[in-house]
Amino acid sequence: MSKNRHSEGSGPNQRQLRVGELVRRTLSDVLNKGDIHDPDLNRLSITVSEVRMSTDLKIATAYVLPLGGKNREEAIAGLKRNKHELRRALSKETTLKFTPDLRFLIDDTFDRLDETRELFAREDVQRDLGDDEEDEG
The missing domain is CATH 3.30.300.20 (K homology (KH) domain)
Structure with missing residues (x-):
């Protein structure tokens, strides 16, 4: 190479x-x-x-x-x-x-950060994240 x-x-x-x-x-x-x-x-x-x-x-x-x-x-x-x-x-x-x-x-970094925040704020994602935390605890 x-x-x-x-x-x-x-x-x-x-x-x-x-x-x-x-x-x-x-x-x-x-x-x-x-x-x-x-x-x-x-x-x-x-x-x-x-x-x-x-x-x-x-x-x-x-x-x-x-x-x-x-x-x-x-x-x-x-x-x-x-x-x-x-x-x-x-x-x-x-x-x-x-x-x-x-x-x-x-530079679209800030746009991607906003999209990520919106994604994490969604109810179905919050529910999925909550399930992961419960599994770890």
Whole structure:
């Protein structure tokens, strides 16, 4: 088995995690300062929750969410529209050998948490959970 294939299945390595966090912090700072010259993007408060790096560190996938979860499509469109300016700011603010290509996706973690809470709140699930607790006791 080649090293690349093995590393893909075992999750990100320390270098990917470290570079991903550096890119996340830098993107967050650039967006918070309003350094991008796009009024539509600057009026949105966007959280960069995570950045995942490809194994060769040439692609950075940023998981983002606008404040309150509203205007998701507008946020992604604005980020994509300003990708080159964001890359330029990233290269200026970091000491990375190569500035990664940026991809943007909505972070749906909070949506999944809400769905999980709703699932656990259902009467039939509560009843099933109650049966498990009784069996253990």
